[in-house]
Amino acid sequence: xxxxxxxxxxxxxxxxxxxxxxxxxxxxxxxxxxxxxxxxxxxxxxxxxxxxxxxxxxxxxxxxxxxxxxxxxxxxxxxxxxxxxxxxxxxxxxxxxxxxxxxxxxxxxxxxxxxxxxxxxxxxxxxxxxxxxxxxxxxxxxxxxxxxxxxxxxxxxxxxxxxxxxxxxxxxxxxxxxxxxxxxxxxxxxxxxxxxxxxxxxxxxxxxxxxxxxxxxxxxxxxxxxxxxxxxxxxxxxxxxx
Amino acid sequence: xxxxxxxxxxxxxxxxxxxxxxxxxxxxxxxxxxxxxxxxxxxxxxxxxxxxxxxxxxxxxxxxxxxxxxxxxxxxxxxxxxxxxxxxxxxxxxxxxxxxxxxxxxxxxxxxxxxxxxxxxxxxxxxxxxxxxxxxxxxxxxxxxxxxxxxxxxxxxxxxxxxxxxxxxxxxxxxxxxxxxxxxxxxxxxxxxxxxxxx
Numbered sequence: 332x333x334x335x336x337x338x339x340x341x342x343x344x345x346x347x348x349x350x351x352x353x354x355x356x357x358x359x360x361x362x363x364x365x366x367x368x369x370x371x372x373x374x375x376x377x378x379x380x381x382x383x384x385x386x387x388x389x390x391x392x393x394x395x396x397x398x399x400x401x402x403x404x405x406x407x408x409x410x411x412x413x414x415x416x417x418x419x420x421x422x423x424x425x426x427x428x429x430x431x432x433x434x435x436x437x438x439x440x441x442x443x444x445x446x447x448x449x450x451x452x453x454x455x456x457x458x459x460x461x462x463x464x465x466x467x468x469x470x471x472x473x474x475x476x477x478x479x480x481x482x483x484x485x486x487x488x489x490x491x492x493x494x495x496x497x498x499x500x501x502x503x504x505x506x507x508x509x510x511x512x513x514x515x516x517x518x519x520x521x522x523x524x525x526x527x528x529x530x531x532x533x534x535x536x537x538x539x540x541x542x543x544x545x546x547x548x549x550x551x552x553x554x555x556x557x558x559x560x561x562x563x564x565x566x567x568x569x570x571x572x573x
Numbered sequence: 574x575x576x577x578x579x580x581x582x583x584x585x586x587x588x589x590x591x592x593x594x595x596x597x598x599x600x601x602x603x604x605x606x607x608x609x610x611x612x613x614x615x616x617x618x619x620x621x622x623x624x625x626x627x628x629x630x631x632x633x634x635x636x637x638x639x640x641x642x643x644x645x646x647x648x649x650x651x652x653x654x655x656x657x658x659x660x661x662x663x664x665x666x667x668x669x670x671x672x673x674x675x676x677x678x679x680x681x682x683x684x685x686x687x688x689x690x691x692x693x694x695x696x697x698x699x700x701x702x703x704x705x706x707x708x709x710x711x712x713x714x715x716x717x718x719x720x721x722x723x724x725x726x727x728x729x730x731x732x733x734x735x736x737x738x739x740x741x742x743x744x745x746x747x748x749x750x751x752x753x754x755x756x757x758x759x760x761x762x763x764x765x766x767x768x769x770x771x772x
Contacts, residue, residue, distance in 0.1 A: 378576040385583040392587030397594025404595075405602060428683040428729075435683070436599050439606035444651065444736050449687025450675045481689075482673055482740050484646050505648050507742035545646055547673060547740055548689045 405436040408455065408541075417560035419454040419544065423552050426450075446545065451480070452552040454544040459566040465540045467533045469571040470522035473542070475564040476515065480549035482506050485564075487521060488541050489534030500532055503543075519564075523572065542566070621760050623652025623737050625751065650739045650750040654759035658731040662703035662711070662762040664723075665735050669693045670753055673740045678702055678726055680733040686726045694722045701725050701762065702735070735759060 380388070404410050410433045413420035425434045426445030438445055446453055458464050459471060467489060477483050486503030504519060509529045511517045520526035521542075523533040534540060544564070551558060574582075656663035665676060669690040676698065677687040690698060701723045703711065708727050715721065737757050741750035 377580045380576070380580065382579075385579060389583040389587035389590060392584065393590025394594055396588070396591035398598060400591070401595045401598035401602075405599060426677075426684045428680065428685055430683050432599050436602035439603040442606075444653075444677075444679070445684075447677050447679075447684035447687045450677050450684075450689065450738065481691075482742060484648055484740075486647060502647050505740070505742045545649075547738075548675065548691070 404433055405440055407437075409434045409437050413455075414555045414558070416454070416555075416558040416563050418456045418458055418460045418566045419563050420456065421555040421558060422453045422455070423448060423555040425453070446547075446552075448552045451545060451547040451549055452555065454546070454563065456542040456544075456566060457539065459568050461568070463568065465542065465566075466571070467535075467537055467540050468523065470520065470524065470526070470569050472518055472567050472569050473521055473531075473564045474516065474518040474567070476517075476562065477506070477544065477564060478546060478549060478551040478558060478562045480506075480546035480551075482547040483549075484545050484547075485519060485531070486543045486545075487531055487534060488543065489538070502534070504529060504531060517564075621758050623654045623735075623754055623757055623759060625650070625652050625754060648741050648744075648747070650741065650747070650754045652737040652754035652757065654735040654737070654757075656702060656733055656735065656759070656761075658702065658704045658707065658728060660761050662701050662707050663735070664760050664762050665698075665700040665702070665737075665757065666760075667693075667698040667737070667757045669696050669698060670749070672742070672746060672750055672753055674698075674753060675738045676700060676757075677736045677738075678728065678733065679736060680728055680730045682729070684736075685729060688724065692724070697722065699723045700735070702728050702733075704728060704731060 409422060409425055412424055412431055412434055413422050415421075422434075422445075424430055425438065426447035430438075430445075434445075437443075456465070465471065473485065483506045484503050488502070509517050509519065517529065519529040519531050521531045521533060546552070551562075654663070654665060667674060667676065667690070674690040675687060676689075677684045678700070679685070686700075688698065688700070692698065699722055701711075703725060705727050708725060711725065737754050739750040739753040741747040
């Protein structure tokens with residue numbers, strides 16, 4: 332079985348199997364010839380293709396690309412419909428009947444019950460104020476004030492599965508839990524290292540992380556477009572582990 | 574037609590087909606999804622109380638493999654009541670407590686009504702979800718002298734669900750938040766009781 336497989340592979344890829352032998356290396360350039368051969372084979376295939384083959388090709392192309400793009404568009408976050416405010420993106424419409432079909436598909440795939448305008452609003456951030464993507468190896472200061480709301484929570488999520496052996500100590504803060512300055516402003520240190528004050532540990536996963544700020548019972552949900560960049564917390568990178 | 578032209582036509586029709594498949598799949602996902610909130614609420618049986626979708630007392634973080642965000646918020650207890658207005662109007666009664674609570678009524682296309690505990694009258698919040706016909710009937714049967722504190726909401730579809738969220742601002746409040754979700758009652762107003770004044 333393995334022998335026949337190897338033989339098939341050898342027959343299918345003659346150019347590669349021939350390269351190690353000294354004769355073919357002495358012959359002038361086997362690689363351009365194989366490239367030209369491939370193009371010629373394609374051209375021949377196009378010329379000889381019957382109508383049935385072409386129909387099958389079109390069907391395969393349509394179904395393949397259609398399913399792949401639909402999966403891609405509904406896999407991660409909401410593809411569009413957000414309102415940019417500094418580093419944050421507000422999603423006021425994802426729970427309303429006016430939500431676009433992509434947002435509804437994303438909610439259905441994730442099993443998420445979105446916040447509606449009367450309940451609150453979700454804001455997400457995947458980059459800092461200077462536009463660099465949030466990295467799990469770096470330390471960030473999330474500082475300032477939030478838009479007016481009766482309650483809010485700030486949570487952090489890494490990309491990919493979390494390690495079940497090392498459950499995260501803390502994935503978020505609520506408005507009641509944090510320590511504030513005397514004027515009501517706050518600084519949350521998002522860092523892989525222990526920090527004084529409001530330390531939000533980085534998720535153990537490597538690579539990109541995202542922040543989610545959920546405002547509950549907030550008047551700004553109805554007018555998210557009027558949010559000012561001074562009304563949302565600033566995200567600044569303060570250092571990076573090498 | 575030249576062979577190359579035929580190939581181009583096949584490729585173009587494939588791309589057009591790809592667009593159609595894409596649109597159809599995106600529109601079908603909410604209907605076919607099994608992780609969506611509504612089918613989950615329907616498959617679980619809970620008598621007159623919300624199905625706890627997310628309880629916060631355990632403290633463990635449940636993150637799926639594609640956790641783009643912690644879904645849902647780790648400090649918010651969530652419960653669901655599914656309704657089918659063919660059985661009669663749905664009454665959701667909540668008592669407000671120290672914790673912030675919000676109720677949202679979702680139809681098939683999204684939430685069409687939401688209210689928080691700030692709208693409560695003397696600590697009680699009563700929502701009645703009904704169809705247009707049931708609403709007209711309730712209005713016709715209403716007693717002029719009785720003051721009703723019910724919030725009557727006309728639903729666009731006959732099937733949907735009510736989401737109850739209670740926010741635990743501190744970890745010590747999490748058991749209380751779970752209990753507050755469970756304390757909400759979701760009952761079907763039987764047609765015979767329609768003439769009964771609300772409350």
